[in-house]
Amino acid sequence: GWANVPMGPPDPIFGISETFKKDSFPKKINLGVGAYRDDTGKPYVLPSVRTAEAEILKQDLDKEYLPMTGDNSFCEEATRMAYGDVYDSISNRLVAAQSVSGTGALLLSSRFFSKFYPSKDIYISNPTWGNHKNVFSNAGLNIKEYRYYNPITKGLDIEGMLSDLSQAPNSSIVLLHACAHNPTGVDPTHAQWNDILRVVRDKGHFVLLDMAYQGFASGDFARDTYATQLFASNNVPMFLCQSFAKNMGLYGERVGCFSSLTASPEEAARFESQLKILVRASYSNPPVHGARIARFILKNNDLRAQWAGEVKGMASRIISMRQALRSILENDLKSKHGWKHITDQIGMFCYTGLTPEQVATLSRDYHIYLTKNGRISIAGINTSNVRYLAEAIHTVTSN
Numbered sequence: 001g002w003a004n005v006p007m008g009p010p011d012p013i014f015g016i017s018e019t020f021k022k023d024s025f026p027k028k029i030n031l032g033v034g035a036y037r038d039d040t041g042k043p044y045v046l047p048s049v050r051t052a053e054a055e056i057l058k059q060d061l062d063k064e065y066l067p068m069t070g071d072n073s074f075c076e077e078a079t080r081m082a083y084g085d086v087y088d089s090i091s092n093r094l095v096a097a098q099s100v101s102g103t104g105a106l107l108l109s110s111r112f113f114s115k116f117y118p119s120k121d122i123y124i125s126n127p128t129w130g131n132h133k134n135v136f137s138n139a140g141l142n143i144k145e146y147r148y149y150n151p152i153t154k155g156l157d158i159e160g161m162l163s164d165l166s167q168a169p170n171s172s173i174v175l176l177h178a179c180a181h182n183p184t185g186v187d188p189t190h191a192q193w194n195d196i197l198r199v200v201r202d203k204g205h206f207v208l209l210d211m212a213y214q215g216f217a218s219g220d221f222a223r224d225t226y227a228t229q230l231f232a233s234n235n236v237p238m239f240l241c242q243s244f245a246k247n248m249g250l251y252g253e254r255v256g257c258f259s260s261l262t263a264s265p266e267e268a269a270r271f272e273s274q275l276k277i278l279v280r281a282s283y284s285n286p287p288v289h290g291a292r293i294a295r296f297i298l299k300n301n302d303l304r305a306q307w308a309g310e311v312k313g314m315a316s317r318i319i320s321m322r323q324a325l326r327s328i329l330e331n332d333l334k335s336k337h338g339w340k341h342i343t344d345q346i347g348m349f350c351y352t353g354l355t356p357e358q359v360a361t362l363s364r365d366y367h368i369y370l371t372k373n374g375r376i377s378i379a380g381i382n383t384s385n386v387r388y389l390a391e392a393i394h395t396v397t398s399n
């Protein structure tokens with residue numbers, strides 16, 4: 001039996017959603033989970049996704065198994081989008097597999113490292129998405145941190161980051177967020193990416209790029225490929241983990257892509273053979289429906305253009321909520337704190353700087369829920385709740 005199984009802690013993010021659901025206060029706000037909401041606070045299914053689903057339904061397709069690496073045509077479109085102009089020059093040594101969203105791609109990475117990579121040290125940013133630690137420590141890797149966020153400037157600690165990556169043992173694994181860093185909303189500039197590349201090359205590090213938010217910060221897919229193109233064009237050995245949860249709003253469909261940039265077509269063939277073995281023993285093959293939707297959109301020029309517009313719409317609403325929140329705090333409520341970082345930071349999140357005590361007061365007294373680290377999902381803010389939120393933040397930061 002399971003008499004010796006201890007009670008585990010609830011997940012810091014999904015736990016919040018459960019508490020939120022039980023709260024009957026009408027003005028409650030959930031800023032925990034990173035899922036897009038429209039201006040009425042409702043989940044948003046992209047019209048391009050609805051259209052693709054309707055078209056797919058008309059085709060009367062079967063439900064046969066996909067190959068172990070999934071829908072190859074989806075993978076090709078997904079990786080082409082992520083590697084941009086570099087794609088054609090690397091495609092013969094790129095191995096890709098459809099994954100169970102971004103987390104599934106990270107899982108495949110973690111298993112590959114633990115089975116085949118000589119170093120078991122993975123360097124993650126401080127802070128990072130909480131699940132990174134779970135995934136990589138489950139696979140038996142040693143979690144190490146590099147400095148990333150400077151709480152004083154509320155920006156990037158580039159000197160700390162470069163110094164920590166230089167001091168890591170040669171050939172370590174380095175996890176980098178390709179764009180729209182979670183939870184801080186702080187990304188390196190192009191010049192800073194170039195500095196990161198230099199250290200990574202000098203040290204022979206292996207790069208794992210986590211790309212969960214392509215296009216989401218600005219609505220511009222190409223702009224977010226800077227890091228992928230930089231590492232790929234410099235032949236840095238790398239994995240890329242893509243998610244279509246946020247940018248296509250396909251959260252629960254679990255659509256993602258894992259890819260590995262190898263040194264040669266011959267190495268790619270060996271890598272792929274082991275990837276198939278890993279997938280076969282894990283879940284055999286990935287689910288069909290979500291990848292069909294994504295492939296349909298990516299391969300249809302009109303729908304793809306429509307989708308890009310819808311992503312831009314989500315990005316713009318998020319930016320306007322950043323501006324509204326900052327403006328109410330600074331101009332209407334005359335907060336004595338600076339809130340410039342709300343509009344400086346990008347993507348879905350803002351790392352507010354609220355302390356764990358202030359976060360606890362917000363949930364207890366105002367029914368506003370967020371993670372203990374002070375991260376808020378801007379997508380949970382809308383024109384009807386932004387003032388209530390600003391007033392609550394103002395009150396808890398005033399004493």
Ligand code: PMP
Nearest residue numbers: 101102103129182210212243245
């Ligand atoms: N990486 C990061 C940094 C994320 O924020 C997320 C989504 N919260 C993911 C990966 C993967 O999410 P999913 O498995 O839903 O694609």
